[in-house]
Amino acid sequence: MEVRDKTMFISDAVDYKGAPANRSTTGGWLSAASILTVELCERLSTMAIGVNLVTYLQGTLHTPSATSSTIVTNWGGISFLLSLFGGILADSFLGRYWTITIFANVHMLGSCLLAISTVVPNLRPPRCDPSLLNNCIEANGLQMAVFYIALYTIAVGIGGIKCSVSGFGTDQFDQKDDNEKAQMAYFFNRFYFFISIGTLLAVTVFIYIQDKVARVWGYGSCTIMMLLATAIFLSGKRRYRYKECLGSPIVQILQVLVAAIRKRKLKIPSNMQQLYETHSDESRIARTRQYSFLDKAAIVENEDDLMIESGSSKPWRLCSVTKVEEVKMMIRILPIWATTIMYYVVHAQMITFAVLQASSMRRSIGSFEVPAGSFNAFFIGAILLALGIYDRVIIPLWKKKKGTLGLTNLQKITLGLAISISSMVVAAVVETKRLKVAKSRSTTVSILPVSAFLLVPQFVLAGAAEGFVYSGQLDFFLTESPKGMKAVSTSLFLTTIAFGFFLSTAIVSIIRKVTQGSHDWLPANINHGRLDLFYGFIALLSCINLGLYLCSAKWFLRKKMQILNS
Structure with a gap:
């Protein structure tokens, strides 16, 4: 009977009532599907708003091109x-x-407010001819304030959803059960598939609604999708498996740093056995000499002896060697983290200036006009195609010739960063041609007689680059981080996207200040600027970054080998 109970119930999960979770009535694919619906609708809503936001800022709120770009990347x-x-x-x-x-619900509230702001006359400036953008009335303080409140309410919603969806989805599978563990592997594949489907729907159907029907219907549809997703998610409450809050690994990192600083004047004992350790032999990590300053967090003082004897703990004062080593492992991956940020500067251009380029060019296929934001469909398609070719062609060939399962995670990132440079070079060449046509035409012409499909190669190259960089990063951060810090390593991976957008904002601001005047690279209307030189500058920075990345990867592999040998 006791054995049956062990197989029926899951030891580390509870049901909605707080009782041990029953394997047959909780978790599994039905629960995971409800959670994946939230991710699908969140991705759809976020991308539908984000990818086409730059055209709303410039076309409706009449903000200059560079300002529009920085607003999108900051968000x-x-x-x-x-x-x-x-x-x-x-x-x-x-x-x-x-x-x-x-x-x-926060995300839904933000998209609802954004939809309302597009139809209330007092919340947007008067309409004007887009070809005369310099003479349009820019949105006033109140109008921009409402817009920012709506936009950053959505941002808060995104932050809360993204950090929890994948984790809660994996909670529905018992890793101690071989059958459910195998199902969890398929969950990750379906998770990325749902993200891609949501993005494709966003950059095609929902952007078309925004551009050809009305913004209020486009943003209102996002609100409805989030409402539907929330309802489906809540309907699964009785079926979900829940796990106890164990505390954030980020707190552990801070505890080690604070404890090491408190004991900075102490000397590390010559006998390493005197350092504090609470983990079992199976789970402990051996001490390494690198970043030895942090080892001071594990030094046991007289006051600590009394605490240990009483059975209490003060993690802000004393940390185990294993906890210190886990923090060291996170520090070692920081150079790789820092040198992958630059790719997302390239990514940022695909949803800002590249969309503005498309909006100024002919986008017709017969009688159908492709929305400018929908050109990101080529970006998403390239990601899926690149990963598909890699899985079905490159991996089998690599295995046959070299006996390994394809490229390592660091090699994937290298390939992706190299492709991203070619994307910016191609973008600069295409923009040179577009500007040549723009300068030969009247300044009142809003759509230039040049095909927007010339932009497809830069979208495809940037998308292929993301396929390799994104998958390589995810693999690297999960495999090279300690077991207890998988969650924080995923968050660290997501911050490369965040800082890439911030870096794009900084670069745009610097370029605007340096080039303002007769040679303005990024004026209000891109037809009067030098976006080709801006793209060339991004390509140059990406080349420098690739060199730094290769040095960081070589250093990481050398240090890893030294630790393994010792």
Whole structure:
């Protein structure tokens, strides 16, 4: 009977009543499907708003092109950065279920407010001819304030959802059960598939609604999708498996740093056995000499002896060697983290200036006009195609010739960064041609007689680059981080996207200040600027970054080999 109970119930999960979760009535694919619906609708809503936001800013709120770009990239950066704080909230206080529930409603509230702001006359400036953008009345303080409130309400919702959806989905499968563990592997494949489907729907159907029907219907549809997703998610409450809040790994990192600083004047004992350790032989990590300053967090003082004897703990004062080593492992991956940020600067151009380029060019296929934001469908398609070719062609060939399962995670990132450079070079060449046509035409012409499909190669190359960089990063951060810090490593990965958007904002601001005047690279109307030189500058920075990345990867592999040998 006792054996049967063990197989029926899951030891580390509970049901909605707080009782041990029954394997037959909780979790599994039915529960995971409800959670995946939230991710599908969140991705759809976020991308439908984000990818086409630059055209709304310039065409409706009449903000200059560079300002529009920085607003979009700042919003994207903050959205991903908030996932880090959302993760702390979910792991330490609310739990994943309530975090998703609360922030899905926050996301829905923000998109609803954005939809309302597009139809209330006082919340947008008067319409004007887009070819005369310099003479249009820019949105006033109140109008921009309402817009920012709506936009950053959505950002808060994104941060809360992104940090919890994948984790709560994997909670529905018992890793100690071989059958459910195999199902969890398929969950990750379907998770990325749902993200891609949501994005494709966003950049095609929903952007078409925004451009050809009305913005209020486009943004209103996003609100309805989030409402539907929330309802489906809440309907699964009785079926879900819930896990206890164990605290955030970020807190552990801070504890080690604070404890090491407190004991900075102490000397590390010559006998390493004197350092504090509580983990079993199976789970402990051996001490390494690198970053030895942090080892001071594990030094046992007289005051600590009394605490240990009493059975109490003060993690802000004394940390185990294993906890210190886990923090060291996270520090070692920081150079790779820093040198992958630059790719997302390239990514940022695909949803900002590249969309503005498309909006100024002919986009017709027969009688059908492709919305400017929908050109990102080529970007998403390239991601899926690149990963498909890699899985079905490159991996089998690599295995046959070299006996390994394809490229390593660091090699994938290298390939992706190299392709992203070619994307910016191609973008600069195409923009040179577009500007040549623009200068030969009247300044009042809003659509230039040049095909927007010339932009397809830069979208395809940037998308292929993302396929390799994104998958390589995810693999690297999950495999090279300690077991107890998988969640924080995922958040660290998401911050590369955030800081990439912030870096794009900084570069745009610097370029505007340096080139303002007769040689303005990024004026209000891109037809009067030098976007080709801007793209060339991004390509140059990406080349420098690739060199730094290769040095960082070589250093990481050398240090890893030294640790393994020791």
